[in-house]
Amino acid sequence: MPVVSESLPLRRVAARTRLDFWFDAAILVGYTIAYSYGFTGVVIHEWLGIALGVALLLHITLHWDWVVRTTGRLLRPRGPDKLIWLVNLALLFAMTLCVASGILISRVALPELRISLPLDDPFWDRAHTLTAEVTLGLVPVHVALRWRWIAGVGRRLLARRPR
Amino acid sequence: MRFLRQLAAVTAIVAVVVLVGLAWHHFAPDSFGGQGGPGPHRFVVRGQAATAVHRGVKVPAGVELNGGGLSGIPSIQLGDLLEPVNLAVLWNTAWIEAAVIAAVVIADAGIRKRRRARR
Numbered sequence A: 001m002p003v004v005s006e007s008l009p010l011r012r013v014a015a016r017t018r019l020d021f022w023f024d025a026a027i028l029v030g031y032t033i034a035y036s037y038g039f040t041g042v043v044i045h046e047w048l049g050i051a052l053g054v055a056l057l058l059h060i061t062l063h064w065d066w067v068v069r070t071t072g073r074l075l076r077p078r079g080p081d082k083l084i085w086l087v088n089l090a091l092l093f094a095m096t097l098c099v100a101s102g103i104l105i106s107r108v109a110l111p112e113l114r115i116s117l118p119l120d121d122p123f124w125d126r127a128h129t130l131t132a133e134v135t136l137g138l139v140p141v142h143v144a145l146r147w148r149w150i151a152g153v154g155r156r157l158l159a160r161r162p163r
Numbered sequence B: 001m002r003f004l005r006q007l008a009a010v011t012a013i014v015a016v017v018v019l020v021g022l023a024w025h026h027f028a029p030d031s032f033g034g035q036g037g038p039g040p041h042r043f044v045v046r047g048q049a050a051t052a053v054h055r056g057v058k059v060p061a062g063v064e065l066n067g068g069g070l071s072g073i074p075s076i077q078l079g080d081l082l083e084p085v086n087l088a089v090l091w092n093t094a095w096i097e098a099a100v101i102a103a104v105v106i107a108d109a110g111i112r113k114r115r116r117a118r119r
Helices: A015-035 A042-062 A064-072 A082-104 A122-144 A147-158 B002-027 B084-118
Strands: B041-043 B051-053
Touching: A015 A042, A015 A122, A015 A147, A015 B084, A042 A064, A042 A082, A042 B002, A064 A082, A064 B002, A082 A122, A082 B002, A122 A147, A122 B002, A122 B084, A147 B084
Parallel strands: none
Antiparallel strands: none
């Protein structure tokens, strides 16, 4: 076992934990900006939304072990993380449908990629608005249910290193 | 290799959710009600705080809306990004998120405290 100085263990954060922390923080910031359509304008809103779709895939992949483990424990009477699992499932549906409907009603990004969808249906417009509002309620809950982990890792990552 | 396998599984699940959305559209295209336009769209009003306008709402004379007016999604130009007036929209989103996070954290801390006291 390697010998470490007394101050190091508190500050040492595994590379994977660091990746999770900063990647998730970037997704949260990206989501907040993308949701603020009046701030970003349509061009940035659409490209950022597509990027968030890709980030969503990567985010779930990085936490796939948790998904499998927690799903397996769901039937236990006092299985932990049940509420988090339900919130995450709802968020998966809302976010996926939000990104998908956003792509379907895209006016800048898809034409830029030379893709044209013959869709002129207000259903997707309304679905996009509705799912976006649902995600605005669920994203902060998703974050807050992990506040102890965020606070713990954040404290270690952002603590000043001794000179 | 393991990562790619997991990514494929996640992609399959996301595809299923998209299919559910398409099925929803196919079997219940009027789920959001037939009358009126889509929900409120945000419009950036130059020189004023950003606001939301429903379709059909009359805009007061002299108020200039960016881009496509009330008939569709407004086309806000790239130059409008980071304009102080539009920052209100971003702060609004951030405030909502912060409020929900604070409420859940306070509730969670309270529940944990009560549980500890019971033991």
